[in-house]
Amino acid sequence: MAERLTAEARRQALGGIPGWTDIQGRDAIGKTFVFKDFNEAFGFMTRAALVAEKMDHHPEWRNVYKTVEVMLSTHDAGGVTRLDIELATAMNAIAKVTSS
Numbered sequence: 001m002a003e004r005l006t007a008e009a010r011r012q013a014l015g016g017i018p019g020w021t022d023i024q025g026r027d028a029i030g031k032t033f034v035f036k037d038f039n040e041a042f043g044f045m046t047r048a049a050l051v052a053e054k055m056d057h058h059p060e061w062r063n064v065y066k067t068v069e070v071m072l073s074t075h076d077a078g079g080v081t082r083l084d085i086e087l088a089t090a091m092n093a094i095a096k097v098t099s100s
């Protein structure tokens with residue numbers, strides 16, 4: 001099972017994935033993606049869902065029109081692990097994020 005990242009490892013990892021931040025009041029990371037329209041937002045969710053299923057690591061997320069709010073944590077570990085960082089990195093790539 002994946003281990004929770006140390007505060008330092010987590011800070012460093014977040015530095016490499018633009019737009020992702022700590023969630024207040026919960027051991028999780030999050031990001032709000034805003035797309036051009038619903039079609040782009042749902043296309044992102046579809047592609048991300050396939051990656052998540054392959055990883056057996058699934059996002060908590062919410063879509064309203066062109067906005068997708070994502071929260072990632074590893075429930076089994078009770079916090080943020082490398083799996084969350086991997087999925088966050090994949091989501092940025094899918095959304096073609098190059099900077100925040």
Ligand SMILES: C[C@H](O)[C@H](O)[C@H]1CNC2=NC(N)=NC(=O)C2=N1
Nearest residue numbers: 056057058059073074075076077
């Ligand atoms: C049994 C199954 O592998 C686990 O419940 C997986 C499924 N997807 C998961 N997704 C996330 N985000 N965290 C988990 O701890 C988790 N655990």
